[in-house]
Amino acid sequence: MTVYAQRKAKLSKLPPEKLYQTAPSTLLHSLEAFFVDEDFDYDKIKHQKKDGSMMGSPSATAAYLMRSSIWDDEAEAYLRLAVEAGSGRGNGGVPSAFPSTIFEFTWAFTTLASSGALEAETETVEYKKCKEVIMNTVHDSKGVVGFAPGFEADLDDTSRANIALKIIGEDLLLENLVSRFSNGVHRPFRTYDGERDPSFTANCNALIAILLDPLKAKDFSPHNISSFYTSMLASEAMTLLLERWNAGLLQNIPKSFMIEKVILLLMQCLTRTLARQNTDGSWGDIGRVEETAYAILSHSVSSSFLFEMMVISVHNFQADEYLEAVLGSRLHDNIEIARALVDDIFEEENRQRLQTPASGPKGAETILKDSMTREIKPPKCGVMDGLSSDLHKGSLVEAQIVADNSNTSEALGSISDTLRRFVMHILQHPLIRNSSVHDHRHLRASLRAFLLAHIDQISDSASIGSYNGSSLQPYHPLSYNLDIPFKTWVRTTSACHTSCPYSFAFASCLHSRGDEDYFNSLSAKYIADDFCGSLATMCRLQNDVGSVTRDLKEGNLNGADFPEVHDEKQGHETEEKVLRKRMIDLSEYEKRRTELALEELNGLVEEKKLRMVRLFYRVTRLFGEVYMVKDLASRRLK
16 A cells, blocks of 8 residues: 555545544644645644644644744744753754653653562652652543643553553553443454554553453453564563463463463564574664663563573573584594583682682683693583582693694683683573572583583594594494493483573572572472483484484484494494484383473472473473474584
8 A cells, every 4th residue: 555545544534624623633643744735724723732732743733833824822832842841952853742741751650660670769759759640640531641631542651551550559440441442342442533553562551451450351352663662562461461361360261372372472572582683782773772672671571481591592502503613623632621611610600609719710721731630520411410520530632732822722712711601691690699509509510511411422423523624524323332322321411412401400590599499309309300301311312303314414423323223233224214213202202201200290399380390391392393393403514
């Protein structure tokens, strides 16, 4: 539809002649649209002025003043005030609406309150003044307001005003909101009378307001050009809807709708927003500061747990890529250096956490120079048992070789810095500061196991010819001398490699508080560990099913490479489809073990905590099933 066709369609519902009547209209805010219309009589709309303005629009007021046959001093005074006292403050800039008293008070107040920023301000003079203005304005207009006193009411500002009332502690005036803006049963609310298309964001605000009153919510039937603004409001509305439904207040809404529509929408808001983040950490192109705020708010209101776990998933993918592409290519023949780097990072983190002075610098140079004598912990990763405390003497490359190679030294420093930032981001995350000592210690051990499992994988792959100069060499699985049983490998190094154990530990830390562990009994801890171990093993088997072809080409150790998976006695390699089927069968077995452990947790763990475990299981299982269909990993270039 062309611009002229759209204009005609809009004017068919709001003829300009309507402005000659007494009733107000949103057309007043866009009078400049009729500036070239010779038939439109500006003198006949003088009665529509409010404090000298045409619906608080400097632009519309200027159009009226220029086209009136008699100069209007009151309109001129309004324009001068808008220029001097508006957002431009006399510098030539003029706001699109002035004044916008109700809009400014209610939107700023509700946004700050929802973030917790006003909790310590309730006794301040400013808070009390803001509260007084909101209460008086809303009650004087019986709960239906516009962006400033005296202007036509709209759904957006009315919804925000009611939300503000709820925050203040006053009763909501939702009956007037519903009756004033209702557009018929099973249809969206209208923002203004005569609008052609309903506003999605305004309806989100209305839904948020209505859901704040559960008794009214059960009877309810369900400006900004930035898409992040829309996502923010949709996330806030759907999260509140989900909370009310979980509380049993909206049982007339079917479970299928909540899962297939509401939860799906929340996940889409999270994933799409994360995917659109700019390289500098911001969001958007129109106004980065404002759009970044919308993006952050959309995640903070939707679910801090979902958001943080989604971010962790992205970090895990990036870490996996970095460890294989960078650390693997640089240190595949010096694996002990890589292990030493990880050890030092965790030792540094431990010193920071305990706030004890460091014994001395332990950068890449130091690691190399004392490599002949230091003890290194072997990366024998038990999925839930942490790392083995056994020690063995490690021999790294001679210091003199590396000392003569500044590029190698710089590369080690860069790798160490990157891994250090990753580890510190996870272990010093602000949302897990209050986690219990046990849960944080478990996270620390699981994260260390995750990194060392990647180093083990690099070492194993290097032994079968993966990192062989710049070219990838063909290989033959049955010729490998793998001295570890398949079952042991897939449940230890391989399972830790998936990031599932440490991610589950992180999820537990997000919810544990102080002296209370997330799983607060020995039985619950033991079964939760078994649940996570089986889930990680299932996920790795599914992962290997999807990546058999790629791993075969690149020389990455895959579960399909173990003699037990092949027809070893027959002396030939099994067809790929048969290998896949065998590992799928094993993954189904691990799935049954996982679900059995989940059932055992029922009764040992309170329902609220169990919901997190179920969610973690469903998301992890979904990713594993997707991986079997499509290998999601990046390909290593030859």
